[in-house]
Amino acid sequence: MESNIDSPLLTSKHIPENPHFAGEVEDIPPITGINDFFIQFGVESKKLWYLAGPAIFTTVCQYSLGAITQTFAGHVGTLDLAAFSIENSVIAGFSLGIMVGMGSALETLCGQAYGAGQIDMLGIYMQRSWIILFVTGLIMMFLYIFATPFLLLIGQTEAISHAAGKMALWMIPQLFAYAANYPIAKFLQAQSKIMVMSYISGAALVFHTLFSWLLMLKLGWGLWGGAVVLNLSWWFMVVAQMIYILSGTCGQAWSGFSWAAFSNLWGFVKLSFASAIMLCLETWYFMALILFAGYLKNAEIAVDALSICTNILGWAVMIAIGFNAAISVRVSNELGAAHPRTAKFSVVVVVVFSFIVGVLLAVLLGIFRHQYPAIFSSNLEVQQAVYALTPLLAACLIINNIQPALSGVAIGAGWQAAIAYINIACYYVFGVPLGLTLGFALNWGVKGIWIGMLTGTVVQTIILVWICVRTNWDKEASMAEERIRKWSGQQGVEVEQ
Template identity: 60%
Template sequence: MDNDTPLLVSNHSDHEQEEKVGIVKEFGIESKKLWKIAGPAIFTAICQYSLGALTQVFSGFVGDVELAAVSVENSVVAGLAFGVMLGMGSALETLCGQAYGAGQIRMLGIYMQRSWIILLVTACVLVPVYVWSPPILELVGETDEISEAAGKFAVWMLPQLFAYALNFPIQKFLQAQRKVLVMAWISAIVLVIHAVFSWLLILKLGWGLTGAAITLNTSWWLIVIGQLLYIFITTSDGAWSGFSWLAFADLFGFVKLSLASAVMLCLEFWYLMVLVVITGRLKNPLIPVDAISICMNINGWDAMIAIGFNAAISVRVSNELGAGNAKIAKFAVVVVSTTSIAIGVVCLAVVLATRDYFPYLFTNSEAVAEETTHLALLLGVTVLLNSLQPVLSGVAVGAGWQALVAYINIGCYYIVGLPAGILLGFKFGFGVEGIWSGMIGGIALQTIILIVIVSLTNWNKEADEAESRVQKWGGGVAAPD
């Protein structure tokens, strides 16, 4: 027996080694699939985020009021519309992704048309917000001068609102088929055109805010037209088969999922935006508001990475659940979570290492720079949490859990995090650091709950539900198995 023991131990050790090599190999394969989606999605998000950012930069060369008008319209009015439209359009991530995984390709075009109908109606509902934005902005504390200028600019930006209504369903339609490179190329070309014409119209020809509105509206519509031309010309491998009356079938069920998606994403999207508004209520708000704005700017650029991973895991989970591959969907969640946490740790390290330097990229004020440096640790923690939290939200969208996550967001963000921040900031006198710390607590709680839910998920059951969902909302397109 003693002579056989080394052989048995050796065989067991070899088997363990083979298993480890197999897992590493599978991790590499899945990681490659994720990056093929995440890479172009991150690039697309950065390009589209840069459209508004560039318009703000050029407007800043015109004057302070013009800069304030564009900044407020971008962050408050268009920010509100962006959150609602992106949220409503995210229902398509679940449905298109699962239909594509199930091989029901033609349904993707039907779903996109249904989403267009719902989002165009939503855009019409949001028009009064643009038209009556001056009193709304005054209500949240903006000065009369800035509110009037931003309100005038908001009315001029109504074409962008309707571009959002078409753009987000198109993007989810293309993402579900992993055609993300098309979006990346179109966004990059439009960004270059936008930069040239912004300089020409706003500065060279001196059209000011009028030039800014023309350029920004045109750029968003160029993105929509470019993507539509690609879909109509190529038929997107059969996913587009023309306009159909089936787009009007089962709109109520579609609206319910769209509203759940909108509530879920808007509650996340607006949460940190509220931080700037609350900070403005402090006794001496100027320096803290400037400092928090710098931090939110950096957090915004970092969020583009998270948006890319959010899109990637949403596509991977929805595709694999639609195809009935529960085990692969679960493994994709592990891979993307590990990858995004690693990136979050790197971003945290970069923020902390440069905390004495990065504020001066945005300000010449020593007081603002010093306050920003004090907030760097909170920014680093936020960046780390926001590396995982959007990924878990992407898993929720891919699996169709929008309504559940909406309730979790309400509880964690607005019943726990926001009141905790207000108490720490105002009642206990910790100021902006207290406000932000309380709100970080809300993000941390939501992340922990989502980790528990994902860990306890029965993925085989989710695959069965995906199959039922594809059949339920097929609208007569797909025949039952």
Template identity: 65%
Template sequence: MEKKDVNEPLLLSAAEQSRGSAVSLTSSIGDADIGPISGVGDFAREFNVESKKLWSLAGPAILTCVSQYSLGAVTQVFAGHISTLSLAAVSIENSVISGFSFGIMLGMGSALETLCGQAFGAGKLSMLGLYLQRSWVILHATAIVLCLMYVFATPFLAFIGQTPNISRAAGLFSLYMIPQLFAYALNFPASKFLQSQSKMAVMAVISAAALVLHALFSWVAVAILRWGLEGLAVALNGSWWFIAVGQIVYILCGTCGEAWTGLSWEAFHHLWSFVRLSLASAVMLCLEIWYFMALVLFAGYLKNAEVSVAALSICMNILGWAAMVAIGFNAAVSVRVSNELGANHPRTAKFSLVVAVISSTMIGVGISAVLLIFRERYPEFFTDDKEVRTVVRDLTPMLALSIVINNAQPVLSGVAVGAGWQAVVAYVNVACYYLFGIPLGMILGHKLGFGVMGIWSGMLMGTVIQSLVLTWMIQKTNWEKEATMAEDRIRQWGGHSDSKENILT
């Protein structure tokens, strides 16, 4: 059979169009773009309709995020029952070695949010499987490179100032955790593949089951078998592989229809274009993840560093849990925007953004209100140190403001991912975060003597500026043009799905 040019428009047969329409209906993509909204009544009605679509995605996504976020937290809790050194080793490995790799791998996998989402919205279902396989190839190659960081974790940690004992223990635990890196390489593309088809519920069930089993096996490894750090590593690796294999089994069982038709040599075509978008996604996400990680690092340089770091760590933990809601909306709005752009519904894509920002911001306001009301009591749940509790209480207004702002910002980033703007947003993040926010925070905190509050204020201003820039970009966007670009991207990177190219059907 003669090969089609990849730049040639991919036309669907009547049967394929029918199947694509059926799947689109199940994923809540409307048959037509949203019409003009006139008056409060129209807005309220359309808001209610879009809210149901968003929450059907955001609810399972939030549960998935919370479950996966909790795996490392559970491991740290059990490590604290082994020894103080074990707790330090696990904490450092989770936040530095694994945290660095997690950001890169998740960011690179996020390229599928753009490509799979837009292809699904356009009804080009067979292309989703090709995109998934290309992402697997790229992420496994990245995992092999990142293995060097795990192998040389001990000298690296010593170089950045960790004590010899902690460096050795964390370095040993890093070696144990290499299998987790390859679980990331399988899991993140599979997650984005399922997410683009609105199959969020199965991801939530698998992740929640993994969390329950992880807690059980960690307890057995530490309390019953006395395996120490090795046992915790086995449990944590096993949990991530459980998630990855569970999702892959679900995909291979035929539940995704034409989105998965088997392995294909086409996965090795157009890899460079895929790598560029994957790298842009990784840079965009990592710059956001590492930004507030740097806040704790800078607090360690203050005069009363121990109290400052302890108080700030408590605030960052709370901010992290609250961020799971925003990240859930990030995933949901990314799916909605990419699907609707792929379906050539630009006005619906824009309205979905409005609904997501309002919903996520209101939830952030609610969480912040609870913290402000109970600001005198909640620090007691985290520490017995009176001085640390006092600092946490003083930082609560800043924490509350950060939660509100950070609940809106990831939604805006989700729109950027859904529309394929990763490279542009990466430049915006560098300018707003690292050229403006961090220098301002250092000036306020160190030069002007405002301490933790000054550092946090400066860095929060960077987030505010970034959110304003993204809002301006979205406001100026020609959504009809974005829908056309989505169609061009699908056509350019599609390849063909000739059965002769399949390795396994």
């Protein structure tokens, strides 16, 4: 059955011949019964997992690079461990959030352009994103240069601040690797070329582990060795992916460097900035949870317990980020191909799988609730605090698997600006004040802070579900067409981002 969108841009001859990614030549027919539902569910599940599986593996590998360096830093010395932890979580973590956010604008544009068959625009979009992210890197570099006074300002000890500040200077090359890597990742994701990213990330992790041990411990280079290997690992991924692109495997998507990348930069900046705000507000929200816990009476125990919980949550979120990447590509591809029903159904499928995975993780946590705290701490008081927080952590595992998937829907559809406002309202106008009230005014402690802030996430998730249910997906497909016209330089009505 043909889509009811009548567009000269979005005809079947433009649809890329890729059975896993780009939409079918026709939109899926209306689902009229349970049998139709399960047939289409099976078809969409294969497409989703074709993307999500390698995306999860890639994300875990890249997340593990810093974790491996941090592990070896703990064998170098306590100050070295503290210095790297602070640099990796505060300085690099802050920068990474901004870079990933700025780069996510490319998911919307590349995904929709690919679905519409505007393949030749993907390389130009990637180059525009490079320009914006490298300029962002130049601005963020000042945080690295002045890391020591910044850390002293926020209350870190002098010894840790100076050591972390020195580490930050050594890690400046990683900042620009972020700027190069994330546009490449979105460019490849939009074309379903995710397996090559997983191969490269897996190889990088193996070499990173080997050379980190060699330089940091065997040769005694310490943190300097760790910085060298971490920088090289990130640039290895960038160079390997660029070799893959330049080899001609991307066809029309990469036709070489073009001056067209410098056109319409301001509009691209606005969409990138909206994307960065949307994702950073989510990233910083749970960073604030640990910050607030530091002001409690028994702060050391509270912070240790929360750190263990957020560490577990961090690994689980890697799975959610895989779903986030997969659904953003599915939605953007199908809207670009004028397949609104397929786009809508893909949202249903990803929410079902995200919920199932979240429940499975929560059940595993419940089964091993008496054992897992001892893995992370030998302090009985900390173990008891973690055990007390386990129900909240289990709830977080479910909610924080669904919420990133819905954020991926927002990115695929191009709703970044609207979601940024929703995040501000749910997280910082509602969640934070409620958490502070429960934690401090009502003396519920760390549990109260977390309940309040988790409530903010629940409210945001409910709103995102409501938006997805109420969305006119035919209109979204039409808006995707106009967005493609706008960014490809064709005449058309400008879509408000």
